[in-house]
Every structure is written in C-alpha cells, then in structure tokens.
Amino acid sequence: MRLILASASPRRHQLLGQLGLTPDEIIPADIDETPLTGEVPRDLAGRLATSKAKVVADSHSGAVILAADTVVGVGRRILPKTEEREEAAQCLNLLSGRSHRVFTGLCCVGPDSGTIRTRIVETRVKVKRLSREEINAYLDCAEWQGKAGGYGIQGAFSAFIPSIIGSYSNVVGLPLYETANLLTAALGRPLSFAGAP
DSSP, rough: OOOEEEEOOOHHHHHHHHHOOOSSOOOOOOOOOOOOOOHHHHHHHHHHHHHHHHHHHOTTTTTEEEEEEEEEEETTTEOOOOOOOHHHHHHHHHHTEEEEEEEEEEEEEOOTSSOOEEEEEEEEEEEEOOHHHHHHHHHHHTTTTTTTOOOOOTTTGGGOOOOSSSSHHHHHHOOHHHHHHHHHHHHHOOOOOOOOO
C-alpha cells in the first residue's frame, strides 16, 4: 500500500523515518493557508491538515495520505511562518518570557478515500526571557526562516526553552505517537520499524 506525505517539510519526512516509514511519494498540497476571520490556532491547524490531505487524496485514490500542519499560538493569536527577519523578531519578542502553545493538525485518508482520521495535538512551550542580544544572535543564524512562530525547537532555540508540557515531536512538526496510531489504523497493520534509523 502506497504512502503519500502531503507535506514538503524535511522535518516531517525525517520524523516519519523514526517510525521506520519512507513515503512512496511526497506531494505538497497547494492550498490557501490564510486563517479565517476569528479562527483560533487549534482550529486552523486541524482545518489546514484536513484540507491538504483531501486535495492530495482526490487525485491519488488507493494510497494512504498523511498531512499535517503546525500552528503556534499565543492565546487566540496565530503566529506566522516567518520569512522576514523583522517578522521573526516580532514573534520572538512576543514569545519572550512566557508560555505558548503549539498545535499540529493531523489528517490521514485511507486507501478507499472514504475513511478520514484526524487528530489535533497540543504542546505547551515555555520560553525564557530573551535579551536583545540573544534575539539578535538567534536571528543571525537564520534557523527561523519558514518556521511557525519564528523558531525551530530542534535547533539552537532549544537553549532558550526551560520546559515543555506534551509532545516534543509535535513542536518539531509531527507528533509521533498520534501519527503512529493513525497510520496503523489506515494501513491495517502494526508498524514494523524495519527502516528506522
């Protein structure tokens, strides 16, 4: 049974590898990711993951489709996937000295395209109070580019995170416990982990 990852994220591809899985294809879904008016971070993560999975499933029947989308939220506020340095700086200043939540929506479409399984996973992340020098040093490393909330927990920014509550892999971009459960159900068999590193 073919497995298609509906995401271009190299981090998600690597995390799938930890489960011993290599997608047969990687097909990013091209959808509008603009939040709806009044939409909260949790709902956005779930909606985008489901939309991505359905778009790919429509043209690839017979395959298992896995899609995910990660959203960083401060209260009801949705932080962007930062592309510009100033935008990343604004995010880091907002996150400094407080806790925030990271939501990943998961959607798995079965090979009959009729069975759609979804999950939304939440992790709480605490960030230390950041000095101007620390923020500038992090921005200089360019690790923040394209990252939700302007940081990647798997890199240098981990030096600024005293604690998390919940799934670490969720903050990276793919909660492995929930992903394993969804794929086990969709594939109809336990994972073998034969290809795991």
